[in-house]
Amino acid sequence: MRRSSGIWKVNGLDLCVHRFRDDDARPTGVTLLLLHGFLDAGSTWDLVAEPLARAGYDVVAPDLRGFGQSARVGAGGYYHFPDYIADVAALVDALAPERLGVVGHSMGGAVAVYYAGACPDRVERLALLEGMGPPANRPDIAVTRMETWLRQMKGLDRTPRRLSSMADAIARLVAHHPHVPREVLVTRARLLTREEPDGGLAWAYDPMHRTTSPMVFQAEAFMAFLERIACPTLVVSGGPSGWHPPDEAERAARLARAEHFELPDAGHMMHWSAAAKLAERLDEFFRAGGSAAAERGGRR
DSSP: EEEEEEEETTEEEEEEEEEEEEESSSOOOOOOEOOOOOOOOGGGGHHHHHHHHTTTTTEEEEOOTTTTSSSOOOOOOOOHHHHHHHHHHHHHHHHOOOSSSEEEEHHHHHHHHHHHHHTTTSSSSEEESSSSOOOOOOOOHHHHHHHHHHHHHOOOOOOOOOSSOOOHHHHHHHHHHHTHHHHHEEEEEEEEOOOOOSEEEEESOOGGGGOOEEEEHHHHHHHHHHHHHOEEEEEEEETTTTOTTTTTHHHHHTTTEEEEOOOTTTTTTTHHHSSSHHHHOOOOHHHHHHHHHHHHHTOO
């Protein structure tokens, strides 16, 4: 198993990209791009990425901008959602895979939907792990969101959010993720924190991510992207305790070629709580691609 992390220059920012490959595995010819969720990082895909690499996939898991070890936007910048899609598009161009599968969890699922809808010929197969977008916003909330954002940005302190110790980080993760075994969260805490120059410990994300986005989520527009996705799509649920927007079924129905799979006791953080079962199902799904996708790739 080869696991590496390197910096890729993407749209002027340094993105940390984690890669998992097994030289002893029989190659599938498929590159899997794993996109993490909010306040997460690409490195925490390891429990899923390693078995997928052993199954013969070239697995790539970036830290999205402002998360993990990736660079933060400079003064005057912000994390508007299209920025993530632009980063994914540029990274895919740089990777230049012959065959691409995309897996998106939570916020990363929404990024994957926008990318696959805008670039349907690039994605052979797509898996959305409770990644069907946030609840719809009413138009009249737009003013409130903008007012809140302006107020938060005016007083924003981008100093890293400090932790008293690694035990403190673990305790916070345990409180927020009751469906994930504590022994797993201990390993996640090490990946989601970083040591500061003075020796202190902080969460490895830009505090700007905690501000309210000034833009409302437009469910109708999101569903238009879902309708544009041409490839087979696996929609994975973590069960009743997972994340489910009220109109989730309507959104999923817009997918032309959807398959559904449930990990009933996994909860939202299924890539931590049910990694082995999830990796097994993802392997089964992506391995089902083949000649048709290859022929499509040859016609680009």
